[in-house]
Amino acid sequence: MKVVIFAGGYGSRLSEETTLRPKPMVEIGGRPIIWHIMKIYSHYGFNDFVVLAGYKADYIKDYFINYAMINSDFTVDLATGEFKWLRRALEPWRVTVLDTGLNTMTGGRLRRARDVIGDRRFLLTYGDGVSDTDIAATIELHERDANWITLTAVSQPGRYGALGLSDDGTRVHAFREKRIGDGGLINGGFFVCEPDVFDLIEGDDTVWEEGPMERALHMGKVGSHWHQGFWQSMDSLRDKMVLEKAWESGNAPWKLWDPTPG
16 A cells, blocks of 8 residues: 655644655654654655655655665765765655645645555654654454445644544544644544545545545445554654653664664
């Protein structure tokens, strides 16, 4: 299955960082947050990524084109041009970076990737959030309930829109705006999707979280995996500091993979 990552927004609420780089490239522990997200999926055996870029797309392209150079040690003889790798950091990743437009909405970005994703099930997430969610369990539930979309429901107070779930937490029956003092569950992303969802997207102005998901909801095709563990988006400088502190402690909950050499 391909893993599709939304990575094209402006990240205006993190402008201290995003005036220089796109939000998925803001670093946690010296690595872009998109790297952390990809490591989570790779832990579960998913290594084929489609990055939906937009704002500062060239920054993302340069990172992956030069990934080995950035993360490895080498010796180069400037007189002869002779080059030797001393320690080469590799990942088993295949990465497709698509420039999906500067002002395209999330649904439109996904629609532009239809030919690359193909006519098969895919995974989808945002380029600014990490979690220790069980992706394999989400896929299992998705298959069992024959959903078109299965999202990961998480607990998060504050500014996000809340979900109405069935008693067993496996089906979504309502989306609604967050109310003051409402401690309900929210959409944490980490979706599993069927290719049927492409037909729910009208064009570049379509917001994934509105039209397509609402239509699938009314068709009874949206399920949820209720994750009660760690989840954190990086929506502000404060959020970044929370993630940095967790990483520096050596106990980052989303770090499911083995240590990276060097």
